[in-house]
Amino acid sequence: MNSSTCKDSVELLLEYLDGELNTELKARLEQHLDGCSPCEDFLKSYQATPALCRKALAREMPREVAAKLTDFLRSEMAKAAK
Amino acid sequence: MSLDAESRKIQGSAPLIPSEDTELLTRAQAGDVAAFEGLVERHRSRVFGLAQRMLNSADDAAEVLQESFLSAYRNLPNFRGDAQFGSWVYRIAANHALMRLRHRKVVNQVEGPLDGPQFNERGSLVEEVSDFRDAEGEAMDKELREAIEAAAARLGAEYREVFVLKDLEGLSYEEIAELTGSTVPAIKSRLHRARLSLRTAIDHFYQERS
Numbered sequence: 303m304n305s306s307t308c309k310d311s312v313e314l315l316l317e318y319l320d321g322e323l324n325t326e327l328k329a330r331l332e333q334h335l336d337g338c339s340p341c342e343d344f345l346k347s348y349q350a351t352p353a354l355c356r357k358a359l360a361r362e363m364p365r366e367v368a369a370k371l372t373d374f375l376r377s378e379m380a381k382a383a384k
Numbered sequence: 385m386s387l388d389a390e391s392r393k394i395q396g397s398a399p400l401i402p403s404e405d406t407e408l409l410t411r412a413q414a415g416d417v418a419a420f421e422g423l424v425e426r427h428r429s430r431v432f433g434l435a436q437r438m439l440n441s442a443d444d445a446a447e448v449l450q451e452s453f454l455s456a457y458r459n460l461p462n463f464r465g466d467a468q469f470g471s472w473v474y475r476i477a478a479n480h481a482l483m484r485l486r487h488r489k490v491v492n493q494v495e496g497p498l499d500g501p502q503f504n505e506r507g508s509l510v511e512e513v514s515d516f517r518d519a520e521g522e523a524m525d526k527e528l529r530e531a532i533e534a535a536a537a538r539l540g541a542e543y544r545e546v547f548v549l550k551d552l553e554g555l556s557y558e559e560i561a562e563l564t565g566s567t568v569p570a571i572k573s574r575l576h577r578a579r580l581s582l583r584t585a586i587d588h589f590y591q592e593r594s
Contacts, residue, residue: 372421
């Protein structure tokens with residue numbers, strides 16, 4: 303089995319986490335991760351990124367936006383009814 | 385049910401039950417305005433959230449919200465109910481948001497290579513990697529939130545759309561391909577680049593703090 307670099311390994315992370323790597327690539331990546339603590343940490347941080355972003359970018363709809371939507375739709379529906 | 389229930393929490397109210405949509409939809413298609421308003425009330429938060437995250441602008445998101453529900457209203461007679469109303473209006477909103485994202489010129493957005501990890505000539509990581517797994521369970525730090533917002537705002541449109549649709553909205557690759565007209569491999573490639581860029585921004589945040 304060929305040894306792989308950190309750069310090779312990072313490129314495989316998305317498909318690894320999706321469970322879509324073939325057996326050979328998965329084994330090669332896991333072998334690299336076992337012997338490379340920076341990549342092991344990198345995988346953990348890569349894996350944590352979407353959840354942190356979801357939390358950071360969560361937004362509630364302001365009440366005034368809901369009120370404006372109501373007014374807008376009522377106005378448009380009234381026009382359509384004429 | 386009406387849109388004026390201001391005392392209710394706008395987000396995170398009653399769980400959405402498709403059968404309630406079916407009843408409201410039948411009445412709305414028969415011309416019942418209050419029933420259409422009921423559908424709007426049930427789905428407006430999700431639509432607004434999608435548009436806000438996609439466009440990074442509350443004003444643009446509010447316009448997408450209006451356009452999307454107006455479009456749904458005008459097309460109610462053609463909606464045959466073989467899909468859920470919520471999925472249908474969500475797709476309408478996603479299309480409106482994507483069109484805006486692709487066609488507008490985003491103020492201060494720098495289109496350039498995305499940030500990512502640094503490697504030496506042998507392909508080894510040259511930087512120390514922060515451990516930020518534990519931050520997932522904590523309340524979001526204001527400065528971290530701002531760092532992530534800034535990094536997300538720097539993503540070009542083609543990266544932002546796949547990141548929002550997959551990592552924030554939870555759509556499948558196939559659904560994203562249908563919405564964006566891109567291939568699944570292209571979507572995966574852009575998602576990976578977007579994640580690397582955002583990971584780098586979060587990593588820098590922790591490095592600077594420590």
